[in-house]
Amino acid sequence: MALVNARDMLNKAKAGKYAVGQFNINNLEWTKAILLTAEECKSPVILGVSEGAGKYMCGYTTIVGMVKGMINELGITVPVALHLDHGSYEGAKKCIEAGFSSVMFDGSHYPIDENIAKTKELVELTNKLGLSLEAEVGAIGGEEDGVIGSGEVADPNECKMIADLGVTMLAAGIGNIHGKYPANWAGLSFDTLDAIQQLTGDMPLVLHGGTGIPADMIKKAISLGVSKINVNTECQLAFADATRKYIEAGKDLEGKGFDPRKLLAPGFEAIKATVKEKMELFGSVGKA
Numbered sequence: 081m082a083l084v085n086a087r088d089m090l091n092k093a094k095a096g097k098y099a100v101g102q103f104n105i106n107n108l109e110w111t112k113a114i115l116l117t118a119e120e121c122k123s124p125v126i127l128g129v130s131e132g133a134g135k136y137m138c139g140y141t142t143i144v145g146m147v148k149g150m151i152n153e154l155g156i157t158v159p160v161a162l163h164l165d166h167g168s169y170e171g172a173k174k175c176i177e178a179g180f181s182s183v184m185f186d187g188s189h190y191p192i193d194e195n196i197a198k199t200k201e202l203v204e205l206t207n208k209l210g211l212s213l214e215a216e217v218g219a220i221g222g223e224e225d226g227v228i229g230s231g232e233v234a235d236p237n238e239c240k241m242i243a244d245l246g247v248t249m250l251a252a253g254i255g256n257i258h259g260k261y262p263a264n265w266a267g268l269s270f271d272t273l274d275a276i277q278q279l280t281g282d283m284p285l286v287l288h289g290g291t292g293i294p295a296d297m298i299k300k301a302i303s304l305g306v307s308k309i310n311v312n313t314e315c316q317l318a319f320a321d322a323t324r325k326y327i328e329a330g331k332d333l334e335g336k337g338f339d340p341r342k343l344l345a346p347g348f349e350a351i352k353a354t355v356k357e358k359m360e361l362f363g364s365v366g367k368a
């Protein structure tokens with residue numbers, strides 16, 4: 081199946097009260113693990129690419145080539161969207177040119193008027209090309225250089241202003257953060273989420289920072305209109321943990337255990353298991 085935009089899969093998820101996972105990719109193993117798991121689970125899936133991961137993987141056209149080739153060679157039949165994560169205005173345009181089917185423009189750090197103006201331009205461009213667009217209000221916090229910032233809580237009226245521009249999906253800060261949650265995390269602000277959903281109606285809402293949010297909070301967020309959940313760090317932790325165990329057990333020193341196809345296999349399987357667990361929790365299994 082060709083790449084699709086995320087509109088249909090997210091509108092269906094919102095109506096059906098489940099969420100589609102966005103899993104960020106970092107290399108070939110990540111991409112293959114996520115695509116194969118989505119196919120096995122008969123789940124729609126969104127492959128997320130941050131600008132940093134884009135550079136790491138040799139640019140957006142390399143990624144488009146890899147993902148399209150894999151969908152073809154692996155016989156993937158479930159809907160797959162290739163999506164820029166937290167894009168700048170320029171990054172979004174580059175991904176559109178390279179052949180991504182979906183982009184996020186994160187204008188949450190701009191004053192609201194500038195966020196609106198830039199998002200509006202990208203709504204027009206993505207609509208013309210049949211792509212989906214995610215916008216953001218209220219920055220998502222997280223750990224950067226060892227400093228942990230608490231997640232902002234978005235203003236529901238600003239969310240409505242951005243939603244009314246005609247974006248496909250809206251990410252709103254509700255106290256969520258990227259990376260691991262600190263022990264004193266206050267949890268998600270469900271009152272804010274409820275207020276946002278009441279003002280934005282059918283708009284699929286996006287929950288960033290999916291790693292480490294307890295299952296009951298995930299379920300409650302879905303019941304309040306979240307239809308896309310982003311997961312990145314959890315796959316990285318699972319990969320690192322499985323790889324460490326392989327090396328600590330000395331398996332790279334046995335026979336041809338140093339062959340990258342063997343060395344990276346436990347990490348690959350760990351990503352698959354993590355993605356499957358999330359798809360089950362989000363309720364997207366069997367929805368492709």
Ligand code: 13P
Nearest residue numbers: 259288289291310312313
């Ligand atoms: P985590 O790394 O916390 O899972 O967050 C992922 C994310 O929100 C990507 O945009």
